[in-house]
Amino acid sequence: MNLHRLLLKRQAEGRPVRVAVIGAGKFGSMFLHQAPRTPGLHVLGIADLSIPNARAALARIHWPPEAGAAADAATAARSGATWLTEDSLALIADPLVEVVVEATGDPAAGLVHARHAIRHGKHVVMVNVEADVLAGPLLAREAAAAGVVYSMAYGDQPALVAELVDTIRTGGFSIVAAGKGTKYLPAYHASTPETVWDFYGLTAEQARQGAMNPRMFNSFLDGTKSGIEMAAIANATGLAPPEDGLAFPPAGTSRLPDLLRPQNEGGILARKGVVEVVSSLTRDGAEIPDNLRWGVYVVFEGDTGYARRCFAEYGVATDSTGRYAALWRPYHFIGLELGVSVASAALRREPTGVAESWAADCVAIAKRALKPGELLDGEGGAMVWGKCIPAARSRALGAVPIGLAHGVALARAVPQGALVTEADLQPHQAGGAAQAAREMRAAMRGMAMDTIGEL
Template structure:
């Protein structure tokens, strides 16, 4: 409750938190639009592949033109301005940056940036949740070994759901399930960048998407279920919750239905067991929208185990399941990059993450959208060839399955039918990339644990 007061103290002391951001896309831009006016935070460097375009973009976000004129990070520290460049590793190594925000959205590159930051003794806010789903448990371990923090990004749904889980457990409530909302229909599983705008809704069509510069592959990663699986994997690994054996079920429901849906099947709910992650659909099977849904939000379902707690809920007119034993808490909206400053402040001022992996409970496995044939090249998350399926980590390791984040630009060596999760033996992986070796190391560690 006092992060803002602590930020004001840092500002008054002339000791702002010096932040380096890698990747000025949509998520990064949302943070930058807020950071320019947040006391106690100084973005000393913004790194992007197109520095000239990024400078112009910062002005469009409301930054004064002179703020982007620093000729170096040293100059930015002296002047209070911001250096815009394209060398992420040089920025990470510079003493003028004390905290790194990884915001590229590219999991293979993100692993390199995280490891470089740990080597430089700097904490990381990892916005690239795909990298966390790929190898977050080992990244967190490496950060701890280096004496720094590795954190999920506040504002993104996994960290917001982690906060709700932490709230529930701090109140002495048993967490039955937690997750996010989504617009889901089984037909979306095979969606491609060519079809995403046919289903997305929210007033977006091909013309408005093109005019707004929206990336159809990125948005399709949400629609086809890849992104919900990735974010639920991050949530499971950070909270100790488990993945459903058969992947996400996407039961349809509104906010007041959460407590009834998120019960064990034996009690009338959809869960195979207590203590799972799940995603609730905002539409019914016929495609109609459910009023007061949780599509852009997060939720936790808890159990009140004592008679007294259950009676208290009735007395305060709390919406529960029919038995009065289960209730939910939720946050209907997440503000994405606008809220990342909470992670920055929490790490720098409290020495606390806003969610971080503490085990390897869940994995996201590349799964064909259609029958694939030997010789085809996989095109990764949100593309034409595969989607990401949530799976218990133990099952993924036992089956030798291929993580979604590495199913990009690699070739199939055998035919694989639709919906059969891919295995390492089905592809020729690029063993030269750091993320490949890092993931394989994590698999060995947790297989023997």
């Protein structure tokens, strides 16, 4: 509990932690809003594909116009201003940058940026969970070999779940289940960018006025984002994904320890030590009063009578037997909390969660019957959604990860509800970030699992 003190020390020494932010979208903007309010942090540069869009984002968060006026990194360092550039690789490589925040949301680009940062001796905070699930264990190994930190993004749910898991394990308890809440119904898996606002109770015009991205919101709704995040948590904690994907059981906080316990003890779990997402809605669409839609949780076990008596004495939420207990956090602050990861990487040289094994994958499932020659439209689109399954199963089936199910053509038909495999695809075109991502993916498939874990 000393990050703030360490930041104050860097501030007093006149050498703030200098940060490069890649991508000025929603998550990046939330961090940028807080960074000037955090002593000891300096956003040295922001890279975005569109400088006008980046300036518009900065205006929305009340960033002073003069603060984004630096012509290069050196000028930014001297003046305390920020360099805006479209050249992400140049910004990352600049010797004045200490920490790189990758917040593009593009999985292939995220892998390129992270590797570039690691090669140049920079710590990486990977907001881009899609990229982390594609090849996070490989990036973590490369970062460790280079003597830098590769980290999940605090404020996002995977890092917060990893923190809860670590806290409970450090206290000597075993994890039964961990995950997050979301709004879910089975029908949501078929949602498209054209239908998504109906599910949210919004008109297309209301969404446009709110600058809401239909693909992003569709990924939240159709289960893909949940699948990606649970895969990231499994890879960081060693918890297991369900064999055939998340169940999304309806549950409020009061039901967590009763529901998320083994089947032979009255719960729904096939085994202990898993990731799962709970729905804020009952299957008939009614909202659960004590739902965890915005939060994270962990269910753990008191394996002695003494521990269970302590749970009862201190009001810990438990199941009916008193054996299984739950701890949760009802909200997460997204990019507003990201400074914790930046400071932890730079000042403690510790990640706020990191992929330690390839335990889980998020694979593409057909939303409708797909035809030969069609181009897959990826995460948040109208053609596929992402399901979290064990990595061993994904490897055995040759599954296409959701992060690479974009802009590739089908060689044969895929039935609705079927998993898309590499054998279903036409040969890939060589070159570009997507090719680099495929090569990283192939390298990770070839790594022994015990080697991945030795970070």
